Amino acid sequence: MKIGVFKIPQSSPDDLTALDDLVINQILDPAHIVAILGKTEGNGCVNDFTRGFAVQTLKSYLAAKTNSTIAANMIYVMSGGTEGVLSPHLTVFTRQDSQPNEPQRWGLVLGKHHTRDFLLEEIGTLTMVKEVAAGVEAAIAQANLVPQDVHFVQIKCPLITAHSRSGLDSVQSAKIQDSYKSMAYSRGASALGVAVALGELSLTQINPDEICHNYLLYSNTASTSAGVELRNCEILVLGNASHSTSDFIIGHSVMQHALDVDAVQAAIANTGQPPENIVNLFAKAEADPTGVILGRRHTMLDDSDVSHTRMARAVVGAVVASAIQDPMVYVSGGSEHQGPPGGGPVAAIAYSGHAG
Amino acid sequence: MKIGVFKIPQSSPDDLTALDDLVINQILDPAHIVAILGKTEGNGCVNDFTRGFAVQTLKSYLAAKTNSTIAANMIYVMSGGTEGVLSPHLTVFTRQDSQPNEPQRWGLVLGKHHTRDFLLEEIGTLTMVKEVAAGVEAAIAQANLVPQDVHFVQIKCPLITAHSRSGLDSVQSAKIQDSYKSMAYSRGASALGVAVALGELSLTQINPDEICHNYLLYSNTASTSAGVELRNCEILVLGNASHSTSDFIIGHSVMQHALDVDAVQAAIANTGQPPENIVNLFAKAEADPTGVILGRRHTMLDDSDVSHTRMARAVVGAVVASAIQDPMVYVSGGSEHQGPPGGGPVAAIAYSGHAG
Amino acid sequence: MKIGVFKIPQSSPDDLTALDDLVINQILDPAHIVAILGKTEGNGCVNDFTRGFAVQTLKSYLAAKTNSTIAANMIYVMSGGTEGVLSPHLTVFTRQDSQPNEPQRWGLVLGKHHTRDFLLEEIGTLTMVKEVAAGVEAAIAQANLVPQDVHFVQIKCPLITAHSRSGLDSVQSAKIQDSYKSMAYSRGASALGVAVALGELSLTQINPDEICHNYLLYSNTASTSAGVELRNCEILVLGNASHSTSDFIIGHSVMQHALDVDAVQAAIANTGQPPENIVNLFAKAEADPTGVILGRRHTMLDDSDVSHTRMARAVVGAVVASAIQDPMVYVSGGSEHQGPPGGGPVAAIAYSGHAG
Amino acid sequence: MKIGVFKIPQSSPDDLTALDDLVINQILDPAHIVAILGKTEGNGCVNDFTRGFAVQTLKSYLAAKTNSTIAANMIYVMSGGTEGVLSPHLTVFTRQDSQPNEPQRWGLVLGKHHTRDFLLEEIGTLTMVKEVAAGVEAAIAQANLVPQDVHFVQIKCPLITAHSRSGLDSVQSAKIQDSYKSMAYSRGASALGVAVALGELSLTQINPDEICHNYLLYSNTASTSAGVELRNCEILVLGNASHSTSDFIIGHSVMQHALDVDAVQAAIANTGQPPENIVNLFAKAEADPTGVILGRRHTMLDDSDVSHTRMARAVVGAVVASAIQDPMVYVSGGSEHQGPPGGGPVAAIAYSGHAG
Numbered sequence A, B, C, D: 001m002k003i004g005v006f007k008i009p010q011s012s013p014d015d016l017t018a019l020d021d022l023v024i025n026q027i028l029d030p031a032h033i034v035a036i037l038g039k040t041e042g043n044g045c046v047n048d049f050t051r052g053f054a055v056q057t058l059k060s061y062l063a064a065k066t067n068s069t070i071a072a073n074m075i076y077v078m079s080g081g082t083e084g085v086l087s088p089h090l091t092v093f094t095r096q097d098s099q100p101n102e103p104q105r106w107g108l109v110l111g112k113h114h115t116r117d118f119l120l121e122e123i124g125t126l127t128m129v130k131e132v133a134a135g136v137e138a139a140i141a142q143a144n145l146v147p148q149d150v151h152f153v154q155i156k157c158p159l160i161t162a163h164s165r166s167g168l169d170s171v172q173s174a175k176i177q178d179s180y181k182s183m184a185y186s187r188g189a190s191a192l193g194v195a196v197a198l199g200e201l202s203l204t205q206i207n208p209d210e211i212c213h214n215y216l217l218y219s220n221t222a223s224t225s226a227g228v229e230l231r232n233c234e235i236l237v238l239g240n241a242s243h244s245t246s247d248f249i250i251g252h253s254v255m256q257h258a259l260d261v262d263a264v265q266a267a268i269a270n271t272g273q274p275p276e277n278i279v280n281l282f283a284k285a286e287a288d289p290t291g292v293i294l295g296r297r298h299t300m301l302d303d304s305d306v307s308h309t310r311m312a313r314a315v316v317g318a319v320v321a322s323a324i325q326d327p328m329v330y331v332s333g334g335s336e337h338q339g340p341p342g343g344g345p346v347a348a349i350a351y352s353g354h355a356g
Helices: A017-024 A050-065 A068-073 A126-143 A170-175 A179-197 A261-270 A308-324 B017-024 B050-065 B068-073 B126-143 B170-175 B179-197 B261-269 B308-324 C017-024 C050-065 C068-073 C126-143 C170-175 C179-197 C261-269 C308-324 D017-024 D050-065 D068-073 D126-143 D170-175 D179-197 D261-270 D308-324
Strands: A002-009 A033-040 A075-080 A089-096 A107-114 A150-158 A222-227 A234-241 A248-255 A278-285 A330-333 A344-351 B002-009 B033-040 B075-080 B089-096 B107-114 B150-158 B222-227 B234-241 B248-255 B278-285 B330-333 B344-351 C002-009 C033-040 C075-080 C089-096 C107-114 C150-158 C222-227 C234-241 C248-255 C278-285 C330-333 C344-351 D002-009 D033-040 D075-080 D089-096 D107-114 D150-158 D222-227 D234-241 D248-255 D278-285 D330-333 D344-351
Touching: A002 A017, A002 A107, A002 A248, A002 A278, A017 A050, A033 A050, A033 A107, A033 A234, A033 A330, A050 A068, A050 A075, A050 D050, A075 A150, A075 A222, A075 A234, A075 A330, A107 A126, A126 A150, A126 A179, A126 A234, A150 A179, A150 A248, A150 A344, A179 A222, A222 A330, A222 A344, A234 A248, A248 A261, A248 A278, A261 A278, A261 A308, A261 A344, A278 A308, A308 A330, A308 B308, B002 B017, B002 B107, B002 B248, B002 B278, B017 B050, B033 B050, B033 B107, B033 B234, B033 B330, B050 B068, B050 B075, B050 C050, B075 B150, B075 B222, B075 B234, B075 B330, B107 B126, B126 B150, B126 B179, B126 B234, B150 B179, B150 B248, B150 B344, B179 B222, B222 B330, B222 B344, B234 B248, B248 B261, B248 B278, B261 B278, B261 B308, B261 B344, B278 B308, B308 B330, C002 C017, C002 C107, C002 C248, C002 C278, C017 C050, C033 C050, C033 C107, C033 C234, C033 C330, C050 C068, C050 C075, C075 C150, C075 C222, C075 C234, C075 C330, C107 C126, C126 C150, C126 C179, C126 C234, C150 C179, C150 C248, C150 C344, C179 C222, C222 C344, C234 C248, C248 C261, C248 C278, C261 C278, C261 C308, C261 C344, C278 C308, C308 C330, C308 D308, D002 D017, D002 D107, D002 D248, D002 D278, D017 D050, D033 D050, D033 D107, D033 D234, D033 D330, D050 D068, D050 D075, D075 D150, D075 D222, D075 D234, D075 D330, D107 D126, D126 D150, D126 D179, D126 D234, D150 D179, D150 D248, D150 D344, D179 D222, D222 D330, D222 D344, D234 D248, D248 D261, D248 D278, D261 D278, D261 D308, D261 D344, D278 D308, D308 D330
Parallel strands: A033 A075, A150 A222, A278 A330, B033 B075, B150 B222, B278 B330, C033 C075, C150 C222, C278 C330, D033 D075, D150 D222, D278 D330
Antiparallel strands: A002 A089, A033 A089, A107 A234, A107 A248, A150 A234, A248 A344, A278 A344, B002 B089, B033 B089, B107 B234, B107 B248, B150 B234, B248 B344, B278 B344, C002 C089, C033 C089, C107 C234, C107 C248, C150 C234, C248 C344, C278 C344, D002 D089, D033 D089, D107 D234, D107 D248, D150 D234, D248 D344, D278 D344
16 A cells, blocks of 8 residues: 655645646646645634635545545545644645555555444434444554554544534533534544544443543544534544555654643654654644643633634644644644543654655 | 842732732742733733733732832833733842842843833834833943843833824824734834844934834844833843842843744753753744745734734744743733844743752 | 712723712712622623723722722622623712602612622522522612512622632532633523512522523523622612602613614613613623524624624624614623523613702 | 515525525526625634635536536625624525516616726725726616616725735835735725715825725715635626616615614615515624714724624624614625715615515
């Protein structure tokens, strides 16, 4: 399996100029695209339509370059929010069969899976955890990976808007009182699904009431992101394997708090490559739910003017970007059950290819 | 001259619990206070009343502990905005005469000055530059410092609200079209005043039209902060001198951009002390006015939901705090003519005392 | 009982210029002040320190003009948020004994009460409902009013910040997951306390689980406002009685939705005075929790950039202000259990005095 | 000429369900569409991508239902910002030739025009004024209207982002210092173009320096809206004429301030139809630039957390919607040179058809 990785800047959610350049110059074959992870410049919260706008634009472009079925089958994970220095961009993953004579070596492989659509009342429940776990297992199998070599699992999951909430029964509705909260439940249950699939947790360890309450239950590799533009979960699994013929390799670590630069350096080191070879970093950000970071009070949770997820992305974005002196990194907000409370997983993809 | 430095947490703008503890336990004598620099948890923009609230609370407390004249004579520089990890706190500077037998050594000294009140039409003009320059010179003389040993000049300056703008003539009013903009002009002219006083620039180099337009003119040590609660400028000059008997020492450097961790490390190194001895860091933050950081587009200037000064503080706050793994640092927004465009000065105060 | 009503503009939360003019000119005797209702220009949410700033300023001023005990005994209800056209101001209520020869007539009377401080875990519970109900009854008795002639009950109530939340046990903490939510619970329980005191509801009708869930339970006269600056509830009851010698009279009605101009007109008519005699209007505002107003979808609940309470105040403020063509009206956000869902009580105070 | 008017709700910027229903049921023939005015649920400021998203979705849908040339030729005016009660929707205008036997009567007619793309340095200048004036004249001629019977001229105009600003020379760049400001210049110059075309002002009356400075120069019928998604101006002229066979009629008035309900009633009355026949109202909103409304201070211009254009729309939206008890109205922000300072034009379209 030969995986390609392309980091592509965007000047707006509907800007595909740089992608189109790669396609026109035959550097990137759109038919090989498996997944696209993007950072778009909305607020990353409920009413962030930049995600849907970017996806609509990509699907329309890629359907024209390939066909509607192929384009619909790709995974689109647009994470809203480029607060602070974060720079809007796409990371495009391609997959093709290795050539018979290509040398195999320890390197990047991937698998993907689309779950079924979820009912509104399933979002944030144990049913969602199980469904996602099964999806992650399917993606791991597709990649021909072993769980311990998985370094990053990205999931795009649905949310509940004020409009759609009317369809909920009163019990679940009482639990998920607003759209913003529903994003957390969806991200949290999806992350726990990853933990189950990778053996970090067993299903029996997860009480339904602990979803989005007991944050000592978490995955070290899950990165989940909620959006208004989908009803199912889209799963992308990245890891290293010996059957790879990719020029890229992945590593990861876990940030214990928002300023954990050591963990960022550890993720880079985990690739076995020097910092200058890093193509992109993928991290989760969260305002520490205790209201305290490194023993000091922070004000993010009490700021009613700016969502704490926005500020958390600005902080972690600055820490991660400063490590490689490149603001074009992927930092996504809301890290419920993704790493320890106030922290989150961080993955690094490095170029490992040899000159030719 | 013996300068003391105390970093004191606040749980709200009117919380003086920790300060009062120091006073009650006779660790800090309120009569010795010369200046208080605080980070308060408002938006740091026009309608940030946390600054005034904190100052009112401090003045009332200190007037009761000393008397109204002494309390009114102190310098209060409250910088609004504790975005991201920044933790609300006060840095209290005390000054007392050295004891006859105290050993003098290279260390922290300070001087201060209050300018006259400015007319609305003077804010952001060459008149303000000159008046501030004279004030800085007075403060340097008071500290018995030489300009090249000045490491940090903090100024609190006034702004123009929508309400007060009616008092302006049409020409100046056209220039300063909104309150937010008036904050920039006030900070910019004050910073140029510092540059003139320190010989970084000569007055003849500054054309009135260049204030807040030609950002290649700047000071490497100025840190200026605008607030609705005052009409004059309050100036605090910090440097090192051989007549010091302080247990503290100051160093500084200049961040070339918002992710310039090397400059933060250089400021720490400039104190001659190890990172664990750092008491506080003082930095200026600004969203790069070109819309680009390290070659990547940022979205701060086009985000109409969150002021770019807020995001810039979150970013620089994260970078500075991560260097010493302490989020209780002083990062202030709006760095017009304070360091290069997109960057800003950073100063470090370290404990240099010997165990008794 | 002779009640005076003064509407006083403020140019900032700490501006008492106009109040001081009245005092200096002996139009208003500070010793007669019973309660002050203010609209201050913060965000009206968790981190709105303009309320505390205004109260601190008022208390300090009034303590100097009277004494600390008298000043501390007054009721201060600062409601944050002057979105849209709403204009920051104070409404000062004075009370003095009627002169023996003063003619009594149907008009304004008032009573007040301070409850005990609440424990964090009591906020938003049935205990709070009962305690508030008892306090309202005490205030009604003090005013020598009958419940059916009560037109407006204003309560200032406490909230829970991220910082203080650590003191909660896990059950209550799970219920009140964030500070913003705690404001709703505090307002809701206080409003239900009013309903119980006035016989609009009986205590047995209120199941603990219905607080902030079953909004069909509500009061038609309660107006409650949460703030970080107090731990107890401060209660002000306004009504009409025959033993009044006031030059003012009060009326009220209930807005069924945010655009219910007919209810505003009805409240004015209920005073028996023409619109030009209206001194102030007092209304509650809320974004309709169904996401729909008059059959049309609104976007306030899904807007992650601006709190829906802020937008609701802007809307109701415009509707109420347009009715009397005066933007200096009192509109307060968060109308849980205050009027029907999406609506709220509206009271009008009119001048009814005869020329001398 | 037979003009049709359809008001169509949207549940998101890319929701065309209700439009598609009309098309499927042959109530609306997409080939007859001339212009679509929409309110979308973004922030209405620089980084509002809901406008582009809605237009992209509409163009794609209409190209499929007609063809790309026809779809590209339609006018799309998406105005961002549905603050407060404003409900996202589209107003679709269709035009077809009258049937030979259709009775003509005084009623709605329309004309449209697309200007050429503007250079960045032309935005907000006299060149833009002239170009727009010529475009409005062309649209009036197309409608076979006389200027005095024009009731509403809607223009969508471009803006300058931080990214594109690098293309400007320093003089113009200094004038238009930020993207938000560029929106005002673009709207202002476009509105003055309307005033010139309708004879409300002559070109010689307009000094280049007065654009966005002397607001005593204004049009009573212009409504202009800036967006990142276009480079030219798209012009729609609406008026009444005797050659109409439309079932609709238009009227207008001018709001003198944000709470001018009388003007809203006058616009309704100007259609000659009762309020219940009103299909939609079209108004401009602006926070009074003096900082005062009806003699009272407002805080919109000093609120650094929420753009004043957002609050102004919430206010005027509430006033206009309350007049017809329907929140699905078109209120657009930024009324530079559109009506008097702090006010703006308001137009009403009513159904005037007779039962069959």
